Amino acid sequence: MAYYPVMLDLRNKKCLVVGAGAVAYRKIRSLLECGAAVTVIATKINKDIRELGEKGRIVILERCYSVGDLEGFFMAFAASDDPVVNRQVAEEAAQRGIPVNVADDPGLSSFIVPSVLRRGDLAVAVSSGGKSPLLSKVVREWLEGIVPEEVDDLIRDLERARAEAKAAKLTPEEKIRLYYSLIKGRGLFRGKGDKMKSSELFQRAKKVMPGGVNSPVRAFGAVGGDPVFIKRGFGSRVWDEDGNEYIDYVLSWGPLILGHSHPAVVEALKRQAELGTSFGACTELEVLLAEKIREAVPSMEVVRMVNSGTEATMSAIRLARGYTGRNLIVKFAGCYHGHSDSLLIRAGSGLITYGIPDSGGVPEDTARLTLVARYNDVDMLEEIFEEKGPDIAAVIVEPVAGNMGVVPPEEDFLRALRELPRKYGALLIFDEVITGFRVSYSGAQGYYGIEPDLTTLGKIIGGGLPVGVYGGREDIMRCVSPDGPVYQAGTLSGNPLAMAAGLTTLEVLSKNPGLYDELDRRAERLCSGFKEVMEDAGIPVTVNRVCSMMTVFFTGEKVRNYDTAVKSDTRLYAVFFREMLKQGVYLPPAQFEAFFLSAAHSDEDIKKTIEAAWNAAKNLKKNY
Numbered sequence: 001m002a003y004y005p006v007m008l009d010l011r012n013k014k015c016l017v018v019g020a021g022a023v024a025y026r027k028i029r030s031l032l033e034c035g036a037a038v039t040v041i042a043t044k045i046n047k048d049i050r051e052l053g054e055k056g057r058i059v060i061l062e063r064c065y066s067v068g069d070l071e072g073f074f075m076a077f078a079a080s081d082d083p084v085v086n087r088q089v090a091e092e093a094a095q096r097g098i099p100v101n102v103a104d105d106p107g108l109s110s111f112i113v114p115s116v117l118r119r120g121d122l123a124v125a126v127s128s129g130g131k132s133p134l135l136s137k138v139v140r141e142w143l144e145g146i147v148p149e150e151v152d153d154l155i156r157d158l159e160r161a162r163a164e165a166k167a168a169k170l171t172p173e174e175k176i177r178l179y180y181s182l183i184k185g186r187g188l189f190r191g192k193g194d195k196m197k198s199s200e201l202f203q204r205a206k207k208v209m210p211g212g213v214n215s216p217v218r219a220f221g222a223v224g225g226d227p228v229f230i231k232r233g234f235g236s237r238v239w240d241e242d243g244n245e246y247i248d249y250v251l252s253w254g255p256l257i258l259g260h261s262h263p264a265v266v267e268a269l270k271r272q273a274e275l276g277t278s279f280g281a282c283t284e285l286e287v288l289l290a291e292k293i294r295e296a297v298p299s300m301e302v303v304r305m306v307n308s309g310t311e312a313t314m315s316a317i318r319l320a321r322g323y324t325g326r327n328l329i330v331k332f333a334g335c336y337h338g339h340s341d342s343l344l345i346r347a348g349s350g351l352i353t354y355g356i357p358d359s360g361g362v363p364e365d366t367a368r369l370t371l372v373a374r375y376n377d378v379d380m381l382e383e384i385f386e387e388k389g390p391d392i393a394a395v396i397v398e399p400v401a402g403n404m405g406v407v408p409p410e411e412d413f414l415r416a417l418r419e420l421p422r423k424y425g426a427l428l429i430f431d432e433v434i435t436g437f438r439v440s441y442s443g444a445q446g447y448y449g450i451e452p453d454l455t456t457l458g459k460i461i462g463g464g465l466p467v468g469v470y471g472g473r474e475d476i477m478r479c480v481s482p483d484g485p486v487y488q489a490g491t492l493s494g495n496p497l498a499m500a501a502g503l504t505t506l507e508v509l510s511k512n513p514g515l516y517d518e519l520d521r522r523a524e525r526l527c528s529g530f531k532e533v534m535e536d537a538g539i540p541v542t543v544n545r546v547c548s549m550m551t552v553f554f555t556g557e558k559v560r561n562y563d564t565a566v567k568s569d570t571r572l573y574a575v576f577f578r579e580m581l582k583q584g585v586y587l588p589p590a591q592f593e594a595f596f597l598s599a600a601h602s603d604e605d606i607k608k609t610i611e612a613a614w615n616a617a618k619n620l621k622k623n624y
């Protein structure tokens with residue numbers, strides 16, 4: 001049963017205490033602190049209580065309790081050492097409708113008394129629901145070490161500020177800002193776990209941005225709590241605006257394979273910034289990056305730089321339609337290819353997280369041109385091609401799905417992906433925005449040995465700056481304007497800063513061929529750690545991983561497509577996320593995303609993360 005906590009005003013209220021030993025004395029003291037008018041009835045009166053009586057602070061009736069004594073009292077406490085008397089007091093109180101507390105007997109009590117930490121007007125009440133007063137005391141003592149004495153002065157300042165804010169007719173936002181600045185100015189509550197500045201920023205952000213964010217999955221909507229606002233990152237770590245440090249497994253949703261602020265990337269950016277940030281004209285850097293990409297991913301014979309993964313996939317679709325002269329495209333449920341209209345159908349990522357099967361604002365006529373198949377389901381793909389093959393322009397797929405959580409492709413599925421479109425004259429588009437330079441230096445296509453007609457990249461090739469690229473077979477790419485009739489353009493496309501960061505990232509990767517094996521080894525350690533921890537706690541999980549991208553699903557069932565991914569218990573994921581965050585581990589704030597590792601994550605980071613998972617599992621067990 002959950003008790004309902006209230007703060008009562010007992011000033012001048014008549015309270016009766018039956019009994020006058022040590023327990024009764026404690027109750028009397030706390031009643032007097034609150035200004036209650038206390039009467040004590042007992043035959044044996046202890047020294048301290050007698051003293052209070054002598055000073056006139058309480059009334060003492062030195063006699064036995066008898067039924068009828070409760071008349072006129074607001075509240076009663078039975079604290080005698082005779083259980084029969086205590087029961088009688090409880091019964092009389094029940095009859096009269098007077099709240100009663102019986103020492104050591106929550107069953108007879110209509111209210112229980114918490115352990116209270118007081119700092120002037122600040123009162124923190126701790127209760128274990130009457131089950132362990134000792135635990136309540138220990139928690140209260142722990143809080144005493146955290147809550148400083150000066151908090152009472154702060155309360156005075158805040159009280160004054162409230163009056164002033166009212167007189168000055170400040171807006172609610174101005175008031176909150178003022179109060180927060182007073183609270184923070186005192187520096188009383190800074191320390192591990194404090195998220196005050198993040199919370200304040202989120203309040204402000206919500207006023208000026210939908211959901212307070214610039215991309216829905218950042219909003220912590222699926223995991224609860226306010227998002228942390230990140231101030232800086234270095235290596236495997238990020239720090240929030242409140243100074244908390246986290247081991248980061250989001251890595252800006254994948255781009256930072258070298259970790260945050262890699263010195264070579266930072267240096268390249270500084271160098272380029274001094275030369276200029278954007279020209280809207282041709283640069284050597286974009287040629288160098290295009291050549292570097294083609295060298296690593298040979299199917300991308302000709303490429304076009306854009307500014308995001310969304311732009312890359314949207315443009316690839318237009319190109320496929322322009323090249324084939326057909327309108328239909330096939331995508332897979334749970335795959336996410338950015339937010340262009342044609343591709344927001346049964347999409348993954350934030351759309352699964354927020355339960356939006358098809359986005360608002362997409363015209364039906366557009367949606368009708370997108371056919372949706374099941375990931376890893378060859379029969380379904382065959383059926384679609386048998387029925388609509390001659391009208392299909394392209395199949396677009398994440399070769400390793402990363403937006404319904406990580407779901408690896410099965411062998412026959414990969415084979416069908418290559419064979420079926422070719423048989424029907426359609427194109428195969430690999431969306432490697434996540435997997436490009438992630439699962440291997442040559443992406444998923446190099447890893448699995450499958451050559452698509454077109455490929456889209458983003459994330460890693462921008463080294464942490466906004467970028468995208470689409471490219472592929474030369475005869476197809478020559479249809480892009482100005483070589484051909486399929487128009488696509490961009491003021492900031494091939495932006496020199498993004499090109500510099502991306503090129504440097506690819507150079508570091510190409511000079512360190514052992515890096516992918518290292519990532520693989522650490523990722524394997526992390527995943528087996530997660531599995532072991534959850535198995536030990538008796539919580540069924542499925543951990544999917546391809547190289548350094550992985551997801552922990554809270555289901556015992558194999559996850560091989562959208563239908564099986566959504567069986568994961570997202571409530572448990574939310575608890576897991578929050579428990580890890582508390583311990584300084586920043587995981588994706590949504591179940592249907594990938595965790596990423598960077599070259600900057602050390603064995604020590606992995607060890608700490610697994611230790612945090614052990615602790616998290618204890619709480620998960622309670623929620624399971």
Ligand SMILES: N[C@H](C=O)CCC(=O)O
Nearest residue numbers: 215217253349350403593
């Ligand atoms: N899964 C998405 C991209 O990879 C997550 C990033 C976003 O939507 O902000």
